[in-house]
Amino acid sequence: MERFLSRSEASAAVDAQGWRFVLGTLRTAVPVGSLAEAVTVAARAVEACGPAADEHLRLDLRPRHVSLTLRPQAFGGVTARDAELAHLITEALHALGLTTTPGRPAPPPPSDTSAPLAPRAQLTPSAQSAPPAVWAPSAQSDPPAVSARFAQSDPPAVSARFAQSDPPPQLVPSPVSASPAQSVSPAVSSPPAPAPSSRDVGRDWTGRSVQEWEIAIDAMDIASIRPFWKAVLGYADEPGKHGPEDRLVDPLRQGPAVWFQQMSEPRPQRNRIHFDVSVPHDEAPGRVATALAAGGHLVSGERAPSFWVLADREDNEVCVTTWQGRDI
Known part of the structure; x- marks a missing residue:
């Protein structure tokens, strides 16, 4: 192996x-x-x-x-x-x-x-x-x-x-x-x-x-909604991961992966689907600065350089992520 x-x-x-x-x-x-x-x-x-x-x-x-x-x-x-x-x-x-x-x-x-x-x-x-x-x-x-x-x-x-x-x-x-x-x-x-x-x-x-991106879906009951997203997207389980809360992947490797984030309480007042845009570690600060200059605002930089949470003027959120800060 x-x-x-x-x-x-x-x-x-x-x-x-x-x-x-x-x-x-x-x-x-x-x-x-x-x-x-x-x-x-x-x-x-x-x-x-x-x-x-x-x-x-x-x-x-x-x-x-x-x-x-x-x-x-x-x-x-x-x-x-x-x-x-x-x-x-x-x-x-x-x-x-x-x-x-x-x-x-x-x-x-x-x-x-x-x-x-x-x-x-x-x-x-x-x-x-x-x-x-x-x-x-x-x-x-x-x-x-x-x-x-x-x-x-x-x-x-x-x-x-x-x-x-x-x-x-x-x-x-x-x-x-x-x-x-x-x-x-x-x-x-x-x-x-x-x-x-x-x-x-x-x-x-x-x-x-170069970059990769994912779609994150916030949910109260991940196991109950995951089958719907698997069916409607034509996606499959990630190889070796078949749990009721595991992420889904495009079997042709053409579309972004979809993962599910556990919510602690309902949030009907805000969007519950957001993008995770993964970029090279040396690209992230420039990408964040450019997004802010284009009218966005920083929701949270607490977990940087692992990820920054940004939003547009109507509070639709996106995360800019890197590999840094994730190794134990």
Whole structure:
């Protein structure tokens, strides 16, 4: 059985590679210039993961970017194997001159806004202790130049012939023991990500950072309403969790998860369904500040940097969440 990483371990393992730990997943994005390039990126990522791709990798291809997500299909959490695959994918894409990035951060709020801003101390995550050392790949030589084949005007076919006859050694992942006793090796320095290629410069390929979101439903009797939401959404139990109050997930992994929050007393005067928007830990203060500048207000920053509770001018609430402050 694979060892699951703590939140701080998972974050530290991949941050320098342009990935972020978000809501139990490792996420990154790759800017591209066309859907054909997106297909090439996807094929190279699958090649880098090898047989582990089906179990760990999810891809979303668009004409301007490819989103990559790593997490075991069993939804148990991020493992050391996921961190290793993130490094292998990054190395493979760097060899093509492509960059893995968590996306564009939220822009700073306008200086002349009249919207109320929370005190700075509530918007800035408190200092965290240094995370423990986690797995990192051995130092690699500088990535090779961009493949001439990739730069051709006609994109290569996605098939077994896509891989070059002599692929770089780092594109073929070596087996990793899944023993529970396996320890995570001390981190070592990895090569810095290459500068964005000419395809990336000035491209408005995404308006935000990588993120994940959930829907939270407040209820007095969770067990009585959960079957309705399961049926109406066409959702399923999360693998391994079939309790009457456990959250629900989209079996196709396309929609947000739905979880249920126990109420202590009825609250008919306010909304009882809210969004949880999970963002990279280094994106959260900017996202909160931008939302406040857009007319929102801070309901509570007491649990920051784990989450901030915000609301619009009519008191409809949303939580901006991160992984921080949740490890015991």
